[in-house]
Amino acid sequence: MNAIRAIARELLGLVVDDVGFAAATLGWIAFVWVFATMAPQPVPWMAILLFCGVAAILVESVLRRSGAAR
């Protein structure tokens, strides 16, 4: 049981370092997905919106971490 837990922790650790950062990224994907399904037809700016949101989450996270290190 401990071995399974250790493997699960390792696998989770591959994608999650900061829980808030990972949750915000997944939340943004979900938001864009819902937004895209409501649109009558695919529009290119939604893809740009996906990138901008992810980039903003990255910048916010590194700046927050840098502020905490001060």
Place this chain on the structure above:
Amino acid sequence: MTVDWIHAWPTALAAFLASAVEFVEALTVVLAVGAIRGWRGALTGTSAALALLLAVVLMFGPALTRIPLQDVQLVVGGLLLLFGLRWLRKAVLRAAGVIPLHDETVAYERETGSLRAAGPSDGAWDAVGFATAFKITMLEGLEVVFIVIAVGAGGAGLLVPASVGAVAALLLVAALGLILHRPLSTVPENALKFVVGVLLAAFGTFWVGEGISLDWPGADWSILGLTLGFLAVASLAVPLCRRRAGTGQFLALR
């Protein structure tokens, strides 16, 4: 099997660079095991882990082709995006001097110290050496398997260039390890992680977009745009983080 060459080269490059970083980290520990506990345990542990990893790839790789591509793109793209952003975040923080750089020489010394402290083996078979080499190869190798599957699962035939990239990285790092017999501490690890983080985040964002049926401007060429976009954002974030953390002009992309 047809290979989509627009995706094939970036896929092979991303898999090569990301795998190289993982193999360099594994090599440090395997070298430490070989130097302190003997090469028999180091090489059998490494070989056993590589054989198990190969079995995992052969078991799960073909199964992915039976799942609808759009579902794979969404799930794998999401995981790849999280993985790439995690690397990029860490690389930005390291480049800004907020968190310390990973130093292979320090890692090697730490590992040799703990291997010496474990005491001599009882018989001809060194369980400590075998287990240490097996564990590090499995851990780093699992990341490589994840990278290969993630960057290769987004399109038809992309598992081939992704696997070629990873195998090339394995051969290169193993050859350097054989020739040099010391950790590859001169490899600019953080710069590599920075570039790999940018590439994986770009691929991940693209696959997620495809998975949720977004219309990318420029179609497949938007991967290049995403790569440049993430590169610009991450590069701009480094001085901002440095200023915010008060780490001055310390430049640490290495």
